[in-house]
Amino acid sequence: MEEKEISQTVVGRLPRYFRYLGELKDEGIERVSSQELSDIMQVTASQIRQDLNNFGGFGQQGYGYNVGFLYDEIGKILGLHREHNLIIVGAGHLGQALVNYTNFERRGFLFRGIFDKDPQVCGQKIRGITVRPMNEMEAFVQENGIDIAVLAIPKTSAVEVAEQLVSCGIKGIWNFAHVDLRVPERIQVENVHLSDSLMKLSYNLSSREDEE
Amino acid sequence: MEEKEISQTVVGRLPRYFRYLGELKDEGIERVSSQELSDIMQVTASQIRQDLNNFGGFGQQGYGYNVGFLYDEIGKILGLHREHNLIIVGAGHLGQALVNYTNFERRGFLFRGIFDKDPQVCGQKIRGITVRPMNEMEAFVQENGIDIAVLAIPKTSAVEVAEQLVSCGIKGIWNFAHVDLRVPERIQVENVHLSDSLMKLSYNLSSREDEE
Numbered sequence: 001m002e003e004k005e006i007s008q009t010v011v012g013r014l015p016r017y018f019r020y021l022g023e024l025k026d027e028g029i030e031r032v033s034s035q036e037l038s039d040i041m042q043v044t045a046s047q048i049r050q051d052l053n054n055f056g057g058f059g060q061q062g063y064g065y066n067v068g069f070l071y072d073e074i075g076k077i078l079g080l081h082r083e084h085n086l087i088i089v090g091a092g093h094l095g096q097a098l099v100n101y102t103n104f105e106r107r108g109f110l111f112r113g114i115f116d117k118d119p120q121v122c123g124q125k126i127r128g129i130t131v132r133p134m135n136e137m138e139a140f141v142q143e144n145g146i147d148i149a150v151l152a153i154p155k156t157s158a159v160e161v162a163e164q165l166v167s168c169g170i171k172g173i174w175n176f177a178h179v180d181l182r183v184p185e186r187i188q189v190e191n192v193h194l195s196d197s198l199m200k201l202s203y204n205l206s207s208r209e210d211e212e
Numbered sequence: 213m214e215e216k217e218i219s220q221t222v223v224g225r226l227p228r229y230f231r232y233l234g235e236l237k238d239e240g241i242e243r244v245s246s247q248e249l250s251d252i253m254q255v256t257a258s259q260i261r262q263d264l265n266n267f268g269g270f271g272q273q274g275y276g277y278n279v280g281f282l283y284d285e286i287g288k289i290l291g292l293h294r295e296h297n298l299i300i301v302g303a304g305h306l307g308q309a310l311v312n313y314t315n316f317e318r319r320g321f322l323f324r325g326i327f328d329k330d331p332q333v334c335g336q337k338i339r340g341i342t343v344r345p346m347n348e349m350e351a352f353v354q355e356n357g358i359d360i361a362v363l364a365i366p367k368t369s370a371v372e373v374a375e376q377l378v379s380c381g382i383k384g385i386w387n388f389a390h391v392d393l394r395v396p397e398r399i400q401v402e403n404v405h406l407s408d409s410l411m412k413l414s415y416n417l418s419s420r421e422d423e424e
Contacts, residue, residue, distance in 0.1 A: 011415050015408035019390070042392075078411045079418030093312055097305030103390070103407055109414075147417065172417045174410060178231070178315070180254075188420060190413035194404065195315055196227035198386060199290045201402035202321075203223050205359065205384045206291030208400060 006054050013051055014078055016041065021071040033064035083108045085145055086174075089161055090152035091116040091124070091131045094176060098150060099126045109148070113140050117157070134161075138168040148172040155179035218266050225263055226286055228253065233283040245276035295320045297357055298386075301373055302364035303328040303336070303343045306388060310362060311338045321360070325352050329369070346373075350380040360384040367391035 020041050024032055038045035052070075055077055075081060086104075088095045091114050098104070099111050114131045116122060122133045132140065140146070149165045151158050151173060158177030165173065172188040175181055181189055232253050236244055250257035264282075267289055287293060298316075300307045303326050310316070311323050326343045328334060334345045344352065352358070361377045363370050363385060370389030377385065384400040387393055393401055 006419070008412075011412055012408075014415065015405070015411040016392075018411065019408070077415065077418075079414040080411065082418070084414060084417075093305050093309030097309055098406075100305055101406070104410060107407065107411070109410060148413065171420075172413050174413055180228075186420070188413055188416040190409055190416070192404065192406065192409055193227070194310075194313070195319065196224075196231070197402055197404055198316060198321060199227040199230065199292065199319070200220075200223055201360065201384050201386055201400055202291040202296060203226065203289065204400040204402070205296075206289075206294070207218070208383075208398070 010051050010054055013043075014074055017048075017051070018071065018074045018078060018080075021067055021074065024067045025071050030067055031064050032067055037065070080107050083110055084148050085110055085112050086148045086150060087111070087113040087115060087137070087141065087146050088150040088152055089115045089134075089137070089165075090150075090176075091118075091121050091126060092152060095150075095152035096126055098152060099129065112144050112146060113137075115140075137161075138164060141165065141168045141170060146170065148174060150174045150176070152176050222263050222266055225255075226290055229260075229263070230283065230286045230290060230292075233279055233286065236279045237283050241279055243276050244279055249277070292319050295322055296360050297322055297324045298360045298362060299323070299325040299327060299349070299353065299358050300362040300364055301327045301346075301349070301377075302362075302388075303330075303333050303338060304364060307362075307364035308338055310364060311341065324356050324358060325349075327352075349373075350376060353377065353380045353382060358382065360386060362386045362388070364388050 020037065034045040034048045037048055041048070055073070086109055088098060088111060095114065099114060105111070111127075111129060114126055114129050115134050115137045116131050117134045119133070122131050124131050141149070147170065149170050149172075151161060153161060155177045158175065158179050159181065162173060162175075162181045162183055166183050166187055170187065172190070173181065173183065175189055175191045176194070178193055178195055180191070183189060232249065246257040246260045249260050253260070267285070298321055300310060300323060307326065307328075311326060317323070323339075323341060326338055326341050327346055327349045328343050329346045331345065334343050336343050353361070359382065361382050361384075363373060365373060367389045370387065370391050371393065374385060374387075374393045374395055378395050378399055382399065384402070385393065385395065387401055387403045388406070390405055390407055392403070395401060
């Protein structure tokens, strides 16, 4: 792995490369030029070359990229060659939707436990996984080598739950609660702020209407 | 509204300003300096001033920002002073989770219809809204002045549904399907690619482990 810090903007584009390369691979395509990749992905060929150069290149001038190799390498950069053990906190609709995405499992993200504060939900099974009460969370994280916790709970409880998770050694938090968590720098947090995303769409709709 | 094009990076930060200003307002705080806002939001004061200058400033040197005014103005910039009529395509767990977020409604995003291809789901009600079959979607969009469609369906059907929506006059698509939609430029698309977000978290976890 490179020593230098890769910008989060570049990191944010890697999953998209991975997705398109996976599709090319599934179609049996073995080789792709940065120009062809550029046409499919609708970003410039120079951006593609620049992005991939952050990780050492992978291409040969005039020869293009080996699809399978590049796919595997980007997968490794993304950490997809190792398995991740996840828990979900919050067994509401969103939590259930996430547990039911089989795509995550295929990428090595394995849901090991589900936790909810509602006693009526505890004991129920979602995709074979029993929902457990919150007071079992910390021990479960430690005993099962959980590295990622998914917060599918309202913001009012997210801050406290995040603190508990940090204290029992979680490494990453995938946060769907509509709050910015304050955690030690060693903890990686990836936010999915759905309201923010919808407001961005709303902005783009209004600014277009103003143009018209 | 300003004539100049505002970068999507700046636009992407506006909902966060809106959220923090809303919290200050709820706490009864009337005035805030860019330095105070910077401390709460953990971005630099100069970034805050720069971002807000894109929209004409709002602040007075040495006097700070009027919280209520700035909150309202950013809300208007985000298009939150008008109501949006939404439909959701896909009544699975994710679709249900989205319909049940009362927060969206508070911001003027009103779910008017839900559509699903599964005949067994059609006729059921989610938060009082009846799930309708797909073949009613186009007429419904036209008759109810729907401007935003939410795609909570797998990528295999998303491309076709998006085409139908475009042909019946939708203006914006909030896309949860794991595919980049190719739609005419006048249609605004905002993607929530959950797998991409999880892979980004995975990258940040691995690159941290490599450092250690």
